[in-house]
Amino acid sequence: MDQAPTDLADLRIALFSGNYNYVRDGANQALNRLTGYLMRQGAQVRIYSPKVANPAFPSTGKLVGVPSFRLPGRAEYRFPMALTPRVRRDLKEFAPHIVHVSSPDLVGHRAVSWAGARRLPVLASVHTRFETYPRYYNMAFMEPVLLAMLRRFYRRCDALVAPSESFAQVLREQRMNYDIGLWTRGVDHARFNPGRRDLAWRRSLGIADETPVIGFLGRLVMEKGLDVFSDTIDELQRRGVAHRVMVVGEGPAREWFEARLPDAVFTGFQGGDDLxxxxxxxxxxFNPSVTEAFGNVTLEAMACGVPVVAAAATGSQSLVDDRVSGRLVTPGAVHGFAEALRRYLEDPELRERHGGAGARRALDYDWDQINKVVADTYLRLVRRRAKQA
Known part of the structure; x- marks a missing residue:
């Protein structure tokens, strides 16, 4: 390999992703923004990820497809299978200075091994609480096994970056690695701001101006806490608290969610200014999920001046100031969630005050400053490896 670069403009990064653009989610939106930032600084980025004929959005940077198969029961997602000879030839030709892995899948493992054989540093970005997923599919007994597998993967990496301090602390307590930094998330303030509120649009959905709306935003999958959300709405209805529910998003659990919330307004997928x-x-x-490592949707709501009721879990704990910009409630505590929501639904002045505090807090999250942290980490790891050579 050529001499280790000392400037970002000279750096070549190989990025491995289990889902770079075929299904839209917060993690791959962040990865695409990171790639765009790196390219604007002059760095070269090559992405290795499954490809499909009709992705959710165009990829940022050159995307090299890796073999994959559809996940049983979740056919919208694909599982990367191998670093084929074709992919290995592309890697050799690209000659990266560092490898970035964003998913602990089979190809991620192979990428770490490939880098290790060439004495290249590896940075892993951790985007979700993978070990919590089995509990939503009646397989909670698998969590200790999954934790051990994740620990083995992340300890083979030179460093990790996590999207929130609360999640970074969880990773430290789980002994995933001893070099864990922060790569938080940003928000487009030109797009997400209180001025986007449009009562005429709400009326077109059958929502009266005076009716307070509880919002859900995200992929409609069970691990987002749809069961807790639904049970909480049932509790509000039993208490006779006036409200409407607006659900923004699509996913395989939409039919289940619609059946549980027959009076809710489902807008489907919304993007850009419509979102x-x-x-x-x-x-x-209302965000009852405990699987988010950061919570992009929570930050977007805050930027729009909307108070947040969330589970006191990773991600939200680093964003929401309890009783200042929202409420943090014990995960799964339906009565606690219902009481927090009731306060906001019945007190417009409280909504305005806490929503304003959230909008001011959201101004701290600028994408370029956030992505520079990752770029600086790349250079630190490359320089450290060069000294060890």
């Missing part, structure tokens, strides 16, 4: 309008049209954002 910002939908978020700003909420009066309180």
């Amino acid at each position: 910002a309008r939908a978020v700003a049209g909420m009066d309180v954002f």
Whole structure:
């Protein structure tokens, strides 16, 4: 390999992703933004990920397809299978200075081994609480096994970056690695801001101006806490608290969610300015999920001046100031969630005050400053490896 670079403009990064653009989610949106930032600074980035004929959005940077198969029961997702000779030839030709892995799948493992054989540093970005997923599919007994597998993977990497301090602390307590930094998330303030609120659009959905709206935003999958969300709405209805529910997003659990919330408004997928309008049209954002490592949707709601009721879990704990910009409630505590929501639904002044505090807090999250942290970590690891050579 040529001499280790000392400047970002000279750096070549091989990025491995289990889902770079074929299904839209917060993690791959962050990865695409990171690639765009790196390329604007002059760095070269090559992405290795499954490819499909009709991806959810165009990829940023050159995307090299890796073999994959559809996941049983979750056919919208694909499982990367191997570093084929074709992919290995491409890697050799690209000659990266560092490898970035963003998913602990089979290809991620192979990428770490490939880098190790060439004495290249590896940075892993951790995007979700993978070990919590089995509990939503009646397989909680698998969590200790999955934790051990994740620990083996992440300890083979030179460093990790996590999207929130609360999640980084969890990773430290789980002994995943001893070099864990922060790569938080940003928000486009030109798009997500209180000025996007449009009462005429809400009326077109059959929502009266005076009716407070509880919003949900995200992929409609069970691990987002759809069961807790639904049970909480049932509790509000039993208490006779006036409200409407607006659900923004698509996913395989939509039919189940619609059956559980027959009076809710389902907008389907919203993107760009339409998404910002939908978020700003909420009066309180409810996020009961415990799987997020950061919570992009929570930050977008805050930027739009919407108070947040969230589970006191990784991600939300680093974003929401309890009793200042929202409420943090014990995960799964349906009565606690219902009480927090009731306060906002019945007190417009409280909504306005806490929503304003959240909008001010969201101004701290600028994408370029955030992505520079990852770029600086690349250079630190490359320089450290060069000294060890």
